[in-house]
Amino acid sequence: MFQSLPFIILDSLVYASWLFLVASGLTLIYGVMKVLNIAHGSLYAFGAYSMAWLVGWFANIYESNQFMYYVFIPLSAILVSVILSIFIEKIFLRKVYGRDEIVIVLVTYGLFLIFEDTMKIIFGTSSYLPYQPRIMLGDINIFGLPYVVYDLLLIVLALLVWCLFFCVIKFTKIGKLLIAVIHDSEIASSMGINVSKFFVYTFFMGCFLGCLGGAASAPMISVVPGVGVEIIVLAFAVVVSGGLGSITGALIGALLIGLFRTIAIFYFPQLELFIVFFVMAIILTIKPEGLFGTKEVRKI
Amino acid sequence: MQKILNFKESIILICFISLMSSWFILPDWSLNIVCLACCNGLVVLGLLVLMRAGLISFGHGLYYCLGGYTVAIAYNFLNVKDAFILLSIAIIFGGLLSYLLGFFVRKFRGIFFAMMNLALSMILFGIIVKSVSLGSTDGFGIKELTYFGYKSSEQIRLHIVSYFFIISVTFICIFLVSKYIKSPIGKMVLAIKDNEIRANYLGINVSKQIHNIYLISGVLASLGGALMVILVGHVTPEDTAYWTKSGEFVFVAILSGIIHVIAPLIGSLFFEFIRTFALYLFPNTWQMTIGIILILGIIYLPEGIGSIFNKIKNIKNAFRSKKSL
Numbered sequence: 001m002f003q004s005l006p007f008i009i010l011d012s013l014v015y016a017s018w019l020f021l022v023a024s025g026l027t028l029i030y031g032v033m034k035v036l037n038i039a040h041g042s043l044y045a046f047g048a049y050s051m052a053w054l055v056g057w058f059a060n061i062y063e064s065n066q067f068m069y070y071v072f073i074p075l076s077a078i079l080v081s082v083i084l085s086i087f088i089e090k091i092f093l094r095k096v097y098g099r100d101e102i103v104i105v106l107v108t109y110g111l112f113l114i115f116e117d118t119m120k121i122i123f124g125t126s127s128y129l130p131y132q133p134r135i136m137l138g139d140i141n142i143f144g145l146p147y148v149v150y151d152l153l154l155i156v157l158a159l160l161v162w163c164l165f166f167c168v169i170k171f172t173k174i175g176k177l178l179i180a181v182i183h184d185s186e187i188a189s190s191m192g193i194n195v196s197k198f199f200v201y202t203f204f205m206g207c208f209l210g211c212l213g214g215a216a217s218a219p220m221i222s223v224v225p226g227v228g229v230e231i232i233v234l235a236f237a238v239v240v241s242g243g244l245g246s247i248t249g250a251l252i253g254a255l256l257i258g259l260f261r262t263i264a265i266f267y268f269p270q271l272e273l274f275i276v277f278f279v280m281a282i283i284l285t286i287k288p289e290g291l292f293g294t295k296e297v298r299k300i
Numbered sequence: 301m302q303k304i305l306n307f308k309e310s311i312i313l314i315c316f317i318s319l320m321s322s323w324f325i326l327p328d329w330s331l332n333i334v335c336l337a338c339c340n341g342l343v344v345l346g347l348l349v350l351m352r353a354g355l356i357s358f359g360h361g362l363y364y365c366l367g368g369y370t371v372a373i374a375y376n377f378l379n380v381k382d383a384f385i386l387l388s389i390a391i392i393f394g395g396l397l398s399y400l401l402g403f404f405v406r407k408f409r410g411i412f413f414a415m416m417n418l419a420l421s422m423i424l425f426g427i428i429v430k431s432v433s434l435g436s437t438d439g440f441g442i443k444e445l446t447y448f449g450y451k452s453s454e455q456i457r458l459h460i461v462s463y464f465f466i467i468s469v470t471f472i473c474i475f476l477v478s479k480y481i482k483s484p485i486g487k488m489v490l491a492i493k494d495n496e497i498r499a500n501y502l503g504i505n506v507s508k509q510i511h512n513i514y515l516i517s518g519v520l521a522s523l524g525g526a527l528m529v530i531l532v533g534h535v536t537p538e539d540t541a542y543w544t545k546s547g548e549f550v551f552v553a554i555l556s557g558i559i560h561v562i563a564p565l566i567g568s569l570f571f572e573f574i575r576t577f578a579l580y581l582f583p584n585t586w587q588m589t590i591g592i593i594l595i596l597g598i599i600y601l602p603e604g605i606g607s608i609f610n611k612i613k614n615i616k617n618a619f620r621s622k623k624s625l
Binding site: 092 | 356358404407408410411412414415416418419420422423425426427429430431543544547550551554584585586587588590591592594595598599602
C-alpha cells in the first residue's frame with residue numbers, strides 16, 4: 001500500500017498546482033471586487049485555446065527554435081487577458097457594481113454563456129492537442145518510475161505565483177493599498193486611493209492568472225469545447241473551502257482537494273467526481289466561512 | 301362590497317384559464333414547451349421562496365434530479381404506474397432530503413449558501429454518474445402512465461389528460477405559495493431579508509424560518525423534476541443535477557424577480573420559448589443569445605418580470621383614484 005505514496009503526493013501536488021493557478025485569479029478578483037467570476041472558466045479555456053493554436057501554428061512553420069513554445073505560455077495569457085479583462089470590466093461589470101453579489105454572479109454567468117459560443121466560432125469544435133512542449137522536456141525517474149518533467153515544472157510555477165503574491169501584498173506599497181481597498185473600498189477611496197484603477201488592474205491580474213492556468217495546462221489536456229465548464233466548479237470548490245478572497249487559503253484548499261482526489265483515484269476510483277465537493281462540504285460544515293476566510297461582522 | 305378575488309389571485313386565475321384553453325389554440329409543437337416551462341417554473345417558484353429571504357441556491361438541480369430519479373426508480377423497480385402516486389412519492393423524498401439537508405444548509409448565507417448547495421448537487425451528480433445500477437450517465441426512461449386510473453389510448457406522451465394534469469399541479473402549487481406568502485409566516489421572511497439580527501431580536505426564530513423555506517423550495521423543485529420525467533419520459537444526471545442546469549434556474553429566477561408568484565411561470569415560459577427559437581434561428585450561437593438576454597434583463601429590468609404586474613397595478617390604482625375624484 002505504501003509504495004504508491006510518493007506518486008500520490010506527486011500527483012496531488014501537480015493537480016493542486018493546476019487548481020491553484022486557476023483558483024488564485026478567482027479568489028483575487030473576489031477579494032478585491034467582491035465579484036465571483038463564473039466567466040473565469042471561459043478565460044481558462046481561452047488561454048488554453050490560444051496556447052494550443054499558437055503551438056500548432058508555430059510547429060507548422062518553424063521546425064527549429066522550439067524553446068519558443070515556452071514563451072507562448074505567458075504570451076497567450078497576456079494577449080487574451082488584456083483583451084477580455086477590458087471587455088468584461090469596462091463594458092459589463094461597471095454597470096452592476098453595488099448590486100447584490102448574486103446578481104453580479106449571474107452577469108458573469110451570462111458572459112460565460114456568450115464566451116462558450118464565441119470560442120466555438122473562433123476555434124471550431126475539434127480538439128487541439130498541443131503536446132509538443134510537454135514531450136520536449138522528457139521524463140525523469142522518480143522512485144523507479146518515469147515522471148513527466150513538464151508536470152513538475154507546473155508545481156514550480158504555482159509556487160512562484162504564490163510567492164509573488166505573498167511578497168507583493170506583504171512588502172510593497174501597492175500591497176498595502178490593496179489591503180486597504182479589500183478592507184473597505186469606500187473609505188479607501190475617500191482617503192485618496194484610486195479604487196476604480198485598482199479594480200481594473202486587479203481584474204486584469206485575475207484574468208491573467210486564469211489564462212496562465214489554461215495556457216500552462218493546455219499541453220497536459222486535450223483542448224475541447226467545455227473545458228471551462230468543468231474547471232470552474234472545481235475552482236469554486238477550492239476558493240470557497242479555502243476562504244473567499246484569501247490567496248493562501250486557495251493554496252491550502254487546492255492542496256487538500258488535490259490530495260483527497262488523488263487518494264480517491266488511487267484507491268476508490270468510483271469516488272472521483274464526488275470527493276472534491278464532499279471535501280468542500282465537510283470543510284464548510286466545520287468552518288462556515290472557509291479555512292482562511294474572515295468572519296463577516298453583521299450590523300444591526 | 302367584499303371582493304371575491306384580489307388582484308394577485310385574479311391574475312393567477314387568468315393565467316390558469318388561458319393556459320388551459322391554450323391546449324385548443326396553440327400549435328402542437330408549442331404545448332410540449334409550455335409543459336416543460338411549467339415543470340421548470342415549479343423549481344423557479346421554489347427559488348422565489350428562497351429569494352424572499354435573500355438566499356439563492358446554485359444547486360436546486362439537486363432536488364430536480366432527486367424528484368426525477370424518484371419517479372423513474374419507483375416506476376421501474378416498484379412498478380408504480382399512476383402519475384399521482386409517483387408525484388406523492390417524489391414529494392415525500394424531496395421533502396425528506398431537504399428537511400435533512402436543511403440542518404446543514406441553514407447556517408449559511410449569501411454566496412456560501414449558493415456554493416454549499418452547488419456542492420451538494422455536484423455530490424449527487426457524482427454519485428449517479430458513477431453508479432451503474434442507477435443508469436450512470438444514460439439515466440432512466442419510463443413508459444406509459446395512468447392518470448388516476450385513466451389510461452390514454454394514444455401512444456403519445458402528451459395528451460389532453462396529462463396536459464391538464466401538469467398545468468393543474470403547477471397552478472395548485474402557485475396558489476398555495478401565494479397563500480403562504482400572504483400569511484404572517486411568509487411575511488416574516490421578508491423581515492429576515494431586510495435585517496436578520498433585528499428580526500431575531502423581535503422574536504423570530506430565523507434558522508427555523510430558513511429551514512422552512514428550504515423545505516418548501518426543495519419540495520417544489522422535486523415536484524418539478526417529477527413532472528418533468530412524467531412529461532419527457534427520461535431523466536439523466538447531466539440535464540438535471542449538473543451545475544449548468546441549476547444556473548439556468550437561477551437565471552430564470554433572477555429574471556422573474558420576487559414580486560409576483562406567477563412571475564416564475566412566465567419567466568420560464570419566456571425562457572423556454574427563447575431557447576427554442578434561439579436553437580431554431582441560431583443553432584450555433586443559442587447560448588450566446590441567452591447570455592445576452594440575461595445581461596440585458598439584469599441591467600434594464602432590475603426587479604424582474606414580476607415588476608411589470610406592479611406597474612399595471614399602479615396604473616390601475618392611479619386610474620381609479622382619478623375616477624373617485
